[in-house]
Amino acid sequence: MTPYQLGPLLYEGKAKRIFQTDQPDLVAVEFKDDATAFNALKKAELKGKGILNCSISALLFEHLQRAGVPTHYLGVQGHHWMLVRPVRVIPIEVVIRNVAAGSLCKQMPIAAGTPLDPPLLDLYYKDDAYGDPLLSEARLERLSLVNGEQRRELEALARRVNAVLLDLFSGLGLQLVDFKLELGFTADGALVVADEISPDTCRLWDLDVVDAQERILDKDRFRQDLGGVIEAYGEVLKRVQGVIHGPSLYG
Known part of the structure; x- marks a missing residue:
């Protein structure tokens, strides 16, 4: 090591x-x-x-x-x-939605559970002091957080992540409803996925459960006071461990 x-x-x-x-x-x-x-x-x-x-x-x-x-x-x-690896995190939260849920259904006339095809990609300004607001084209340009080429690269990378995770989770009997990503630049300027990808940052529903509350295997169990948060996260880990060996020790 x-x-x-x-x-x-x-x-x-x-x-x-x-x-x-x-x-x-x-x-x-x-x-x-x-x-x-x-x-x-x-x-x-x-x-x-x-x-x-x-x-x-x-x-x-x-x-x-x-x-x-x-x-x-x-x-x-x-x-x-x-x-x-150390990265310079871009202060933009990328959210990809495959199914309508959560705040989207409060902001738009879309019923919860509606499939979104193609997936909806939203960008938010990552700053708790401002409540992580949704970025319009004009706001993104005003803040100068990324240039046009970087934005295209950012969105393409996020969609690649979505495609890979959709395929993985569907094979585990889980629906990837939506998730948020943080991306950043390494010292040599490469754009990479950073932060974490977990039930804290993803909405995951059990495809074999019909009940709208019981199917939840993510942070919504905490948000909605449903209980069983640790058990739900444990179920996700068990399924992921069934197909991905590891994790690898550093060194």
Whole structure:
């Protein structure tokens, strides 16, 4: 295993802590048990959530990389630590919707559960102070977060991720309703998938369950006070582990 020393805390978010290491090309990410919703207005600590999200994210990153999708992922260490390449994260949250659900149904006259073909791709300005607002063309241009070529590359990469995950999850009896992505640039300018991909960032429904609440295997169980959050995340991990070996230890 490649040795490294943990350095100072670089950033602490709602669900993760990010640490510098003594290696310039290595960052350590600690997954926390904290659960938040509604821009952190609702909070709880769910024991075991960090371990589950770390494991699920690691396996999904490995699957994406095997499919040719570039990510910041390098491996795991322990149960809730992920080692990644440092990236300059673009302050744009990319949301891809395959099925209408959640906020979309409150903002548009689309019934929940309506298939969206082609999938709807939305961009949001990632800033809690402003409530992560939806970016129009004019707003995106005004903020100058990416140029035209970078935006096209960003959207193409997000759609590649969607295609790979749709195929994976459908084979596991899960419907990928929607999900959010964070992307960033590495030191050499490559665009990669960053952050995490887990039931915290994806809506996942069990295709074999008809009941609209019981089929939920994601963070909506916490948002809607349905209970069984850890059990739902555990079910997702079990299914993913059935087809993806790993995760790989760093080093």
